[in-house]
Amino acid sequence: MDPTLLTLGALALAGAAATVSGCAEDLESDVGSQSNPNSQVQLGPQMGNIHRYFNKAISGEPVSYGLYVAVAGAVAWALMNAGYNPILGLIVGSGVGAITHGAYSLSAYLGRIVGQSKNFNQPVYMDVISTHMGPMMGHGFIAIFTMLLAAYLATLALGNPFPLPLVALIFGITVGAIGSSTGDVHYGAEREYQKYAFGGGIPVANQGDIDIKAETGIRNGLDSSYFCSRLGGPLTGLCFGLIIFLDGWRTVTGNIIGDIMGADLVIKALLAIILGVLIVIATAIVNRKVEVYARNKYGPYK
Amino acid sequence: MDISSIILPLVEITLAGAIINASVHFVPVGGAPAAMATSTGVGTGTTQLAAGAGFTGLLAAAGMAAQPGIIASNPLHALLIMLSGAVGAMIMLGLTMLIGQLIYVYGVGIVPAADKCDIDPITKDPQSAFITPGTTGHGIPTVCFVSGLIGAALGGIGGGMAYVGLLGLGFTIPAIAGVLAVGFFFMNAVLASYNIGGTIEGFHDPKFKKMPNGVIASTVSSLVAALILVGMSMGL
Numbered sequence: 355m356d357p358t359l360l361t362l363g364a365l366a367l368a369g370a371a372a373t374v375s376g377c378a379e380d381l382e383s384d385v386g387s388q389s390n391p392n393s394q395v396q397l398g399p400q401m402g403n404i405h406r407y408f409n410k411a412i413s414g415e416p417v418s419y420g421l422y423v424a425v426a427g428a429v430a431w432a433l434m435n436a437g438y439n440p441i442l443g444l445i446v447g448s449g450v451g452a453i454t455h456g457a458y459s460l461s462a463y464l465g466r467i468v469g470q471s472k473n474f475n476q477p478v479y480m481d482v483i484s485t486h487m488g489p490m491m492g493h494g495f496i497a498i499f500t501m502l503l504a505a506y507l508a509t510l511a512l513g514n515p516f517p518l519p520l521v522a523l524i525f526g527i528t529v530g531a532i533g534s535s536t537g538d539v540h541y542g543a544e545r546e547y548q549k550y551a552f553g554g555g556i557p558v559a560n561q562g563d564i565d566i567k568a569e570t571g572i573r574n575g576l577d578s579s580y581f582c583s584r585l586g587g588p589l590t591g592l593c594f595g596l597i598i599f600l601d602g603w604r605t606v607t608g609n610i611i612g613d614i615m616g617a618d619l620v621i622k623a624l625l626a627i628i629l630g631v632l633i634v635i636a637t638a639i640v641n642r643k644v645e646v647y648a649r650n651k652y653g654p655y656k
Numbered sequence: 657m658d659i660s661s662i663i664l665p666l667v668e669i670t671l672a673g674a675i676i677n678a679s680v681h682f683v684p685v686g687g688a689p690a691a692m693a694t695s696t697g698v699g700t701g702t703t704q705l706a707a708g709a710g711f712t713g714l715l716a717a718a719g720m721a722a723q724p725g726i727i728a729s730n731p732l733h734a735l736l737i738m739l740s741g742a743v744g745a746m747i748m749l750g751l752t753m754l755i756g757q758l759i760y761v762y763g764v765g766i767v768p769a770a771d772k773c774d775i776d777p778i779t780k781d782p783q784s785a786f787i788t789p790g791t792t793g794h795g796i797p798t799v800c801f802v803s804g805l806i807g808a809a810l811g812g813i814g815g816g817m818a819y820v821g822l823l824g825l826g827f828t829i830p831a832i833a834g835v836l837a838v839g840f841f842f843m844n845a846v847l848a849s850y851n852i853g854g855t856i857e858g859f860h861d862p863k864f865k866k867m868p869n870g871v872i873a874s875t876v877s878s879l880v881a882a883l884i885l886v887g888m889s890m891g892l
Contacts, residue, residue, distance in 0.1 A: 631746075
């Protein structure tokens with residue numbers, strides 16, 4: 355088969371895997387209340403809001419996801435080099451990554467909550483542990499497996515020279531940075547503060563005054579994933595998927611246009627760079643359009 | 657290994673460290689307050705966002721360097737590697753800021769507004785009237801977006817330059833050059849985040865004036881790192 359077609363197919367699959375990965379990663383961090391909005395969950399008991407959120411951020415989301423995926427990548431890489439089937443290697447590696455994630459989550463939750471029990475009367479709810487660990491490790495497994503698949507495709511078919519564990523580490527750090535920057539905003543500023551009117555940020559005086567009542571009963575992390583799967587999760591997935599796809603697309607398309615022109619390597623590389631700059635300009639224009647929309651729609655606050 | 661083949665990578669790696677440090681100062685980061693729409697910028701940590709963009713750039717740079725026919729010691733090819741890194745990092749940060757903006761506007765319902773300038777230097781839009789009382793801005797206004805793109809481009813160039821320098825020193829196995837470049841990038845990004853101290857909106861933020869201190873610190877530490885790398889390359 356034509357190598358360009360194979361590359362395009364691998365690129366599409368890597369983009370799709372990355373999209374699922376970003377979405378699962380964000381929803382997992384919503385169930386487990388990791389990353390920046392976690393500071394509000396941490397602050398809640400001090401403000402008198404005894405809650406049933408899971409709370410597990412003891413390091414940054416990018417660093418912890420870098421760890422899980424690098425562990426998974428290292429195990430998969432070792433199995434592949436020992437002669438096992440690559441798909442089996444990816445699955446077993448992701449399983450080990452998910453178990454690492456589970457161990458980290460349990461110790462983080464107990465450490466964080468017990469630290470608040472004495473002074474702020476925040477109980478350790480054992481049923482929160484038993485109900486939340488499964489969805490967190492499940493979402494985490496999906497995120498790790500799909501990210502590892504995208505990393506495997508990047509090394510196998512997309513010409514990346516780095517070994518699988520290193521690409522996995524880089525993807526883990528990148529997806530953590532994206533999830534922390536995009537989807538978690540939806541969980542933090544919107545979901546945790548729904549008793550305040552939509553459209554005004556959260557004044558510093560209201561911080562820690564998180565919502566602890568859900569649509570039915572007392573709110574927990576599982577409610578958060580249900581809410582955030584409408585917007586925050588899918589957009590996070592779209593973001594990571596687009597980054598993987600568009601960054602590869604510009605190179606492949608630069609090569610295709612270069613071949614048609616009969617150009618040499620330097621011209622092909624320059625074409626890929628120019629296409630990348632055009633993509634960046636497009637994001638800046640769309641960002642400006644969204645900004646103008648918001649200014650007209652919501653108007654001045656003062 | 658003669659002296660001229662050591663000096664160039666040494667200069668490249670030192671300069672790369674300074675560029676990476678400078679780049680981080682351009683990236684609009686608001687940390688946990690930004691994730692609550694209480695502060696302007698992207699809602700994550702400085703080092704993490706800069707590293708996420710820089711590493712995507714590093715992947716793009718390494719992909720370019722690995723193409724058959726590309727020779728890192730050729731100045732034109734080295735420039736292509738660095739530019740490829742810059743574009744890769746800009747795509748990562750541009751899309752992250754855009755999607756973050758969509759969530760701010762459609763998911764949280766706030767107007768992007770910068771607190772550190774009354775009028776956006778690029779669009780000339782007034783800012784202060786659109787800031788929720790009790791907050792220091794929110795979202796990613798145009799000036800922050802453009803500043804972030806400049807920072808990402810510099811970060812990608814710095815990462816690519818460090819990679820080229822490592823290849824020049826004889827670390828031609830991509831795995832080794834990649835791991836060293838990742839560590840080197842983190843070192844300079846962390847130094848910059850110490851200088852910034854939490855949040856920064858971009859080049860219009862008063863904290864941006866502290867950049868020379870960070871750049872000097874990174875130049876010194878990168879020179880030391882480069883000397884150690886030279887020693888490693890000579891088998892010391």
